[in-house]
Amino acid sequence: xxKIVDDPETFASSALAGFSRxxxxxVRLVKGGVVRSTKVPDGKVSVIxxxxxxxxxxxxxxxxxxxxxxxxxxxxxxxxxxxxxxRVCRNASxxxxxxxxxxxxxxxxxxxxxxxxxxxxxxxxxxxxxxxxDVASGPADKHLQRRGIAGDFVVFKVAGAAAExxxxxxxxxxxxxxxxxxxxxxxxxxxGCTLPGATEPLFAVPKGMMALGLGxxxxxxxxxxEIATATDLAKLLVETVxxxxxxxxxxxxxxxxxxxxxxxxELFVLWGAVEKQLLAEGIELxxxxxxxxxxxxxxxxxxxxxxxxxxxxxxxxxxxxxxxxFRRGATFATEPAQFIAGPDDTExxxxxxxxxxxxxxxxxxxxxxxxxxxxxxxxxELGRIDAxxxxxxxxxxxxxxxxxxxxxxxxxxxxxxxxRSALGAAGxxxxxxxxxxxxxxxxxxxxxxxxxxxxxxAVEPADIVRGARNALDDVMRLGGAxxxxxxLVDSFVPFVEAMETAFAGGASLDKAWASASDVCEEAARATxxxxxxxxxxxxxxxxxxxxxxxxxTSLAMIARTISGLL
Numbered sequence: 001x002x003k004i005v006d007d008p009e010t011f012a013s014s015a016l017a018g019f020s021r022x023x024x025x026x027v028r029l030v031k032g033g034v035v036r037s038t039k040v041p042d043g044k045v046s047v048i049x050x051x052x053x054x055x056x057x058x059x060x061x062x063x064x065x066x067x068x069x070x071x072x073x074x075x076x077x078x079x080x081x082x083x084x085x086x087r088v089c090r091n092a093s094x095x096x097x098x099x100x101x102x103x104x105x106x107x108x109x110x111x112x113x114x115x116x117x118x119x120x121x122x123x124x125x126x127x128x129x130x131x132x133x134d135v136a137s138g139p140a141d142k143h144l145q146r147r148g149i150a151g152d153f154v155v156f157k158v159a160g161a162a163a164e165x166x167x168x169x170x171x172x173x174x175x176x177x178x179x180x181x182x183x184x185x186x187x188x189x190x191x192g193c194t195l196p197g198a199t200e201p202l203f204a205v206p207k208g209m210m211a212l213g214l215g216x217x218x219x220x221x222x223x224x225x226e227i228a229t230a231t232d233l234a235k236l237l238v239e240t241v242x243x244x245x246x247x248x249x250x251x252x253x254x255x256x257x258x259x260x261x262x263x264x265x266e267l268f269v270l271w272g273a274v275e276k277q278l279l280a281e282g283i284e285l286x287x288x289x290x291x292x293x294x295x296x297x298x299x300x301x302x303x304x305x306x307x308x309x310x311x312x313x314x315x316x317x318x319x320x321x322x323x324x325x326f327r328r329g330a331t332f333a334t335e336p337a338q339f340i341a342g343p344d345d346t347e348x349x350x351x352x353x354x355x356x357x358x359x360x361x362x363x364x365x366x367x368x369x370x371x372x373x374x375x376x377x378x379x380x381e382l383g384r385i386d387a388x389x390x391x392x393x394x395x396x397x398x399x400x401x402x403x404x405x406x407x408x409x410x411x412x413x414x415x416x417x418x419x420r421s422a423l424g425a426a427g428x429x430x431x432x433x434x435x436x437x438x439x440x441x442x443x444x445x446x447x448x449x450x451x452x453x454x455x456x457x458a459v460e461p462a463d464i465v466r467g468a469r470n471a472l473d474d475v476m477r478l479g480g481a482x483x484x485x486x487x488l489v490d491s492f493v494p495f496v497e498a499m500e501t502a503f504a505g506g507a508s509l510d511k512a513w514a515s516a517s518d519v520c521e522e523a524a525r526a527t528x529x530x531x532x533x534x535x536x537x538x539x540x541x542x543x544x545x546x547x548x549x550x551x552x553t554s555l556a557m558i559a560r561t562i563s564g565l566l
Contacts, residue, residue, distance in 0.1 A: 032073065032081070035070040046092050047101065052074040059071040067321045132147065140243075178312075182308040182313065184307075189214040190227065191301070214303075215296075246308050250284050254307075357453075371562070427448075441475055469496055486552075514566075517562075524548055530544075
């Protein structure tokens with residue numbers, strides 16, 4: 001799959017465009033995602049789902065009558081940006097409010113959450129429901145902290161059916177949360193997946209072994225064991241998922257899901273053994289499904305999902321739907337929707353600015369240029385660090401985001417923008433292009449830093465120090481990370497505090513920044529013995545110990561680069 005590539009940088013967007021052309025009777029392409037191309041009743045609750053690309057048919061393949069109203073697509077394995085989430089939601093809002101559904105990953109939580117705040121400020125009722133079905137990623141008493149894997153499909157199926165039935169947003173939200181609470185998944189991998197343009201997989205499983213508890217973003221499993229027969233694998237999957245069977249539960253919707261390179265014949269062999277095991281446990285199977293519904297590019301592996309049904313959930317699990325990838329029940333009578341083109345939000349305009357502020361903007365332009373050079377050289381190393389307990393895309397995402405920021409600030413400066421507007425535009429572009437957690441964090445960081453600047457005056461040293469504090473406060477408030485969580489915050493806090501202390505003590509900006517960069521680098525190295533408490537690395541905390549955090553490391557690299565320019 002990932003061998004058919006023109007430009008790895010545009011793989012996700014090209015795939016989405018091709019999908020939209022093939023399935024135009026279901027979807028219409030908008031920037032950052034797809035919306036239903038058929039008419040939707042006014043006042044209907046919108047079910048809008050999304051996440052990173054690389055999981056087809058999740059999430060665009062779920063769009064259609066009886067399921068999702070729209071899907072937002074980020075880059076490969078990276079959260080869509082805040083701007084993309086908000087944009088797609090506006091295109092699929094019908095007046096009944098929006099249910100935003102996505103897997104529980106840090107970047108998605110941040111980007112979808114900030115977008116929801118913006119939409120609520122515009123008067124749209126938005127409710128967020130995260131999918132948390134992966135039993136390998138957290139204990140039973142912390143179900144809502146688990147990550148979302150193939151349970152996305154069954155939860156979104158129920159949510160979409162409830163909305164299609166005309167229920168109000170309170171009811172749709174309650175039913176969607178109930179579906180998530182009663183959905184449990186567990187998976188195994190036989191081989192890693194390879195990003196478009198890459199020559200090696202993100203991780204490898206030793207020959208003759210299988211990884212248990214894998215993630216859908218290339219995260220390796222929690223432990224390896226010998227490859228089992230179909231019968232033994234079925235027993236492992238069923239016994240693991242059934243450990244949290246609710247008291248008295250007998251009827252279940254079941255999904256045996258392939259992860260991309262474990263194909264249908266193998267899944268059918270496994271299904272025979274899974275079905276036998278489930279029936280032996282006294283479970284009544286309600287319209288089970290077997291196939292590829294949430295993949296991980298070309299990963300070899302599979303997962304088993306069980307949703308325990310009550311009368312209400314069963315009604316919506318069995319309800320008709322018609323999407324590019326999944327059809328059930330009676331055919332829907334549809335008619336094409338009429339669309340009115342909205343403004344092109346990619347065309348940025350800037351207000352008046354003083355000559356002094358324009359000169360400062362030009363200096364910031366040079367800073368972003370230097371950051372791009374640093375991150376381009378460090379891309380492989382940052383990816384290697386990130387792959388220890390994550391998906392290995394940090395270097396690629398940082399370089400991609402910085403490159404987009406450079407293009408945006410070049411445009412801003414050439415358009416006569418002042419320092420505040422220019423750096424803010426760079427931050428927005430970074431977030432929109434990089435996606436994922438790092439994209440959201442760096443977009444927020446630059447946008448918040450710019451709030452200390454003005455388009456009417458030159459940037460002064462005190463503005464830069466104050467901007468650093470603004471950026472840190474907003475990153476911690478919206479991102480939720482604290483020192484000790486093994487994130488960018490672990491090097492950002494000491495950097496800002498050291499710079500503030502030195503500057504307040506009379507040091508020049510260049511001296512204060514240089515000393516703060518020393519502290520930042522030491523703090524990044526000091527993350528090595530920490531156990532991650534947030535993000536995709538949390539379920540694989542033991543693997544992370546002994547290795548520095550990629551986000552803290554890239555921040556230190558950028559701080560050192562800027563120090564050389566002051």
